[in-house]
Amino acid sequence: MNNKQNIFQQIVSKKINxxxxxxxxxxxxxxxxxxxxxxxxxxxxxxxxxxLNEVNKSHELILGRMLLVASKIAKKKNIDKDGYRVVINCNKNGCQEIFYLHMHLLGGRKGTKNFF
Structure with a gap:
């Protein structure tokens, strides 16, 4: 990848508020x-x-934490009982727009089965 930081790298490094x-x-x-x-x-x-293709055994703790935090946020946002969706997109055909692994937590309305 290039040397320019993408938006997620800038958020993590506090360059974007x-x-x-x-x-x-x-x-x-x-x-x-x-x-x-x-x-x-x-x-x-x-x-x-x-x-997601770059994930290896050394990332196990991080991926587990991402899922644990998704569950905690769902409870905090009161969507845990009705349901929510957790999505990770991978590469262009998988609808990944920003090339930095990220998980979407979506809820607050009824989802649809045809999302891909």
């Missing part, structure tokens, strides 16, 4: 700027992993 919903040593969570649901947050690792 965005409202952080949750942050710890492994992950950062914030609202999506183009929400597809009433609740649409992004959960990103604090290290750069460009796509």
């Amino acid at each position: 965005t409202k952080i919903l949750y942050e710890d040593e492994l992950v950062t969570v914030f609202n999506d700027i183009k929400p597809k649901s009433p609740i649409h947050v992004l959960i990103i690792p604090n290290i750069t992993i460009y796509t």
Whole structure:
């Protein structure tokens, strides 16, 4: 990839001021700027992993934390009982727009089965 930081790298390095919903040593969570649901947050690792294809055993703790945090945010946003969707897109045909691994947490309305 090139030397220019993408938007997620800039958020993690605090070069862009965005409202952080949750942050710890492994992950950062914030609202999506183009929400597809009433609740649409992004959960990103604090290290750069460009796509899901680059994940390896050393990322196990980070990926587990991303899922754990998704569950906690769903409870905090009161969408855990009705349901929500967690999505990771990979590469162009998988609809990945920003090449930095990220997880979408979507909820607050009834989802559809035809999303891909």
